[in-house]
Amino acid sequence: MHLTGQANIPPNCFYRRMTEPQAGGVSELEGLARFLRTDNGQRIALCVFAVVSTLVLLFFPGSIAAYAFGLPFMFFVPGFAVVRLFFWKGTSPEAKFVLSLGLSILVVIFLGLFLVLTPIGLGSDSTRASLIVFTLGAVALDVFLPRKEEAPRKRAVAQKGDAPQKPDKVVAAMLATALVVSGVSLGLIVTADYPSRTYFALTDTNDMVVTNTTFPINATLELVLHMKNGEDGQRNFTLVAYALNDPSFGTQTFSKALGKGDTWNQTVVFELVQYGYFRLDFDLYIQEGAKAPYLYGNLHLWISVGM
Secondary structure, three states, X not given: OOOOOOOOOOHHHHHHHHHOOOXXXXXXXXXXXXXXXXXXXXXXXXXXXXXXXXXXXXXXXXXXXXXXXXXXXHHOHHHHHHHHHHOOOOOOHHHHHHHHHHHHHHHHHHHHHHHHOOOOOOOHHHHHHHXXXXXXXXXXXXHHOOOOOOOOOOOOOOOOOOOOOOOOHHHHHHHHHHHHHHHHHHHHHHHOOOOOOOEEEXXXXXXXXXXXXXXXXXXXXXXXXXEEOOOOOOEEEXXXXXXXXXXXXXXXXXXXXXXXXXXXXXXXXXXEOOOEEEEEEEEEEEEOOOOOOEEXXXXXXXEEEEO
């Protein structure tokens, strides 16, 4: 039976066309791979990955995506940025990968140590911010710092009987340095005397700084003491208010147990029934468990009481 309009396609041609990949898809992937092998491609990839990782960690904490982006963001990207700055020329791809891992650990330790020992504090937000600032800063330095062109190296062909290649000296030195610095940094983090995040402030009843210190006789003075527990656990806070140079004002004592991060605003009232200049003192004591309380700080205010 003869069908009209049917093209006569050779079997070998049909098989070849069905099995060959599309040229467009291959060229796009190859173009992307070639772009990522360039300096600008790697710089852009570092910046984009750092920004995307920060956004994923910010909006999807604890998710699979957070781990997928967060682990490379912490343990590869910072070190790779440093490798591009200082160890790019003359280093094999394997050495670059190992150095990126080791240097990332060093960068994270140094950033954590810096955050812990400064008023910034170590937290999830400050850690993310420090990592992205460090990565973008390293990329910016990579852009502006001049770099000599790397001369093409001849590919060495291994022959039978050749001695095995020795480990890269740069890699060995950096790994040894990473271990030493990691141990020292860990010891500093464990033994450091961290600054307290507790605060103690004095204002008027409108939460403003006390600027008027002159009062008429028989007036009532109300002050507010603001306290926050910035220690690493629950503490007992005790506030003692008195006049240092006149015991007739008496002593007022207030106590409250505060959990970590809790705040306490205590109003203290003084009846001004005497003429003269008086120093009003406020002592804050903090107690941890069954330990003896210690004086955290003192605030005082000089006032004048007259007609």
